[in-house]
Amino acid sequence: MSEQVVSTGDAMDVILDQWARERPDLDCSPMGVIGRVSQLQREVFLAQRATFARHGLDAPSFDVLAALRRAGAPYQLTPTALMRTALVTSGAITQRLDRLEEKGLITRGRSDADGRAVVVTLTDAGRTALDAALPDHLDTEHGMLAGLSAEEREQLAGLLRRWLITLGRVPGGTPDPS
Amino acid sequence: MSEQVVSTGDAMDVILDQWARERPDLDCSPMGVIGRVSQLQREVFLAQRATFARHGLDAPSFDVLAALRRAGAPYQLTPTALMRTALVTSGAITQRLDRLEEKGLITRGRSDADGRAVVVTLTDAGRTALDAALPDHLDTEHGMLAGLSAEEREQLAGLLRRWLITLGRVPGGTPDPS
DNA sequence: CACCGACACCTTAGGTCTGAGAGACCGTTC
DNA sequence: GAACGGTCTCTCAGACCTAAGGTGTCGGTG
Numbered sequence: 001m002s003e004q005v006v007s008t009g010d011a012m013d014v015i016l017d018q019w020a021r022e023r024p025d026l027d028c029s030p031m032g033v034i035g036r037v038s039q040l041q042r043e044v045f046l047a048q049r050a051t052f053a054r055h056g057l058d059a060p061s062f063d064v065l066a067a068l069r070r071a072g073a074p075y076q077l078t079p080t081a082l083m084r085t086a087l088v089t090s091g092a093i094t095q096r097l098d099r100l101e102e103k104g105l106i107t108r109g110r111s112d113a114d115g116r117a118v119v120v121t122l123t124d125a126g127r128t129a130l131d132a133a134l135p136d137h138l139d140t141e142h143g144m145l146a147g148l149s150a151e152e153r154e155q156l157a158g159l160l161r162r163w164l165i166t167l168g169r170v171p172g173g174t175p176d177p178s
Numbered sequence: 179m180s181e182q183v184v185s186t187g188d189a190m191d192v193i194l195d196q197w198a199r200e201r202p203d204l205d206c207s208p209m210g211v212i213g214r215v216s217q218l219q220r221e222v223f224l225a226q227r228a229t230f231a232r233h234g235l236d237a238p239s240f241d242v243l244a245a246l247r248r249a250g251a252p253y254q255l256t257p258t259a260l261m262r263t264a265l266v267t268s269g270a271i272t273q274r275l276d277r278l279e280e281k282g283l284i285t286r287g288r289s290d291a292d293g294r295a296v297v298v299t300l301t302d303a304g305r306t307a308l309d310a311a312l313p314d315h316l317d318t319e320h321g322m323l324a325g326l327s328a329e330e331r332e333q334l335a336g337l338l339r340r341w342l343i344t345l346g347r348v349p350g351g352t353p354d355p356s
Numbered sequence: 357c358a359c360c361g362a363c364a365c366c367t368t369a370g371g372t373c374t375g376a377g378a379g380a381c382c383g384t385t386c
Numbered sequence: 387g388a389a390c391g392g393t394c395t396c397t398c399a400g401a402c403c404t405a406a407g408g409t410g411t412c413g414g415t416g
Contacts, residue, residue: 008343009339010339010342010343011342012339012342013339015248018248018249018250019248021250022247022248022250023312026312026313026316027316027320028316029331029335030316030319030320030322030323030331031316031319032335032339033323033331033334033335033338034222034319034322034323036335036338036339036341036342037215037218037219037222037338038219038222038223039265039342040215040219040338040341040342040345041215041216041219042265043342043345044212044215044216045216058372060372060373069200070193070196070197070200071196072196072199072200078394078395079394079395079396080393080394080395087217087220088372088373088374089373089374089375090394090395090396091373091374091375091376091395091396091397091398092372092373092374093395094395094396094397095372095373096372111394114381114382114393114394115380115381115382115394116380116381116382116393116394116395117381117393117394117395118394118395134201134204135204138204138205138206138208138209141208141209141212142205142208144208144212144345145208145211145212145341146344147340147341147343147344147345148337148340148341148344152337152340153207153208153211155333155337156211156334156337156338156341157207157210157211157214159326159330159333159334159337160211160214160215160218160334161187161188161190161191161210161214162325162326162330163214163218163323163325163326163334164188164189164190164214164217164218164221165186165188165325166324166325166326167218167221167322167325236401236402238402238403256364256365257364257365257366258363258364258365266402266403266404267403267404267405268364268365268366269365269366269367269368269403269404269405269406270402270403270404271365272365272366272367273402273403274402292363292364292411292412293364293410293411293412294363294364294365294410294411294412295363295364295365295411296364296365
């Protein structure tokens with residue numbers, strides 16, 4: 001008995017029940033938030049990947065193109081800036097740029113102001129590709145949230161923002177000098 | 179002006195502002211939820227990885243050990259069952275089990291009932307390792323949520339569960355027959 | 357009892373990432 | 387103006403994953 005899956009629970013409820021039975025001494029309630037975030041991120045990732053594929057892109061490429069597009073004309077950033085917004089290592093950015101350069105979506109040039117730096121520029125083809133994919137991407141995201149009411153979505157965004165802020169992940173995340 | 183970072187925003191607020199300036203014709207509000215989920219999942223992943231490393235484990239290994247431990251005595255599951263709870267491909271499970279078997283944390287044996295199936299069993303060493311890591315893991319998760327009130331955490335867990343359910347990701351999530 | 361689709365696990369090739377480190381350049385200091 | 391620490395980008399090895407395919411087993415059918 002009690003093997004029947006209740007229609008009002010999700011996969012994490014099952015896991016929490018299992019832990020409650022095996023380790024009733026532990027408070028596993030944090031998993032109710034964190035485990036679900038992991039699962040949702042996975043669902044989001046898969047849906048986004050399918051969308052990008054329809055436009056001949058993948059998620060890492062879209063990430064870079066979107067950062068350049070967001071930056072506004074003349075659509076230029078350095079690899080270091082891209083590294084910071086994408087939250088990946090410099091090696092990952094180098095490889096992403098290699099792929100995008102080969103496809104003609106970006107160009108690399110040396111900076112006039114700083115001999116160490118590279119300036120990455122979105123090409124017309126790159127901007128066209130991104131602007132074509134962006135509405136589809138937003139449709140996908142909107143679709144994933146369609147099951148929640150506008151109020152719930154707003155509430156969720158607010159809670160997630162508060163959580164991020166308490167983790168100390170703020171935009172200018174460098175400790176400011178005294 | 180308006181370059182000054184406001185202390186009440188997070189990284190996603192900056193991105194939303196950029197899109198509002200560059201593409202005021204698009205409704206980017208879904209990013210406010212989905213982008214934050216991605217960022218939070220990344221923070222969670224990094225914190226968990228550091229915790230697991232203190233116990234000589236990594237996230238994929240912990241995932242498998244925890245699934246076996248949750249299952250209860252005699253701590254046995256098939257690779258297919260592990261594949262379903264871990265949401266990875268069979269090849270990934272094979273490799274995870276190879277690593278765990280080499281470390282002596284699990285054993286593999288053929289099933290008596292089904293000649294195709296393998297039975298994965300948690301060893302005493304495996305159970306000991308998991309039970310040692312689990313409280314530390316929960317401390318890490320609790321610490322990540324410490325900035326939110328109990329009410330906020332509960333609200334968040336509820337919203338995320340509702341979201342997962344609307345996506346159709348329920349425990350017995352097999353595609354329904356026509 | 358031989359057959360055949362379905363299933364369980366493993367194998368292999370290919371892809372992206374991390375982490376460590378090299379090479380070049382900047383700005384300051386002595 | 388030479389030296390020095392710090393910064394920027396790239397390179398390379400190693401880790402983990404996916405996707406596709408192979409082998410062996412199961413269970414029902416004629």
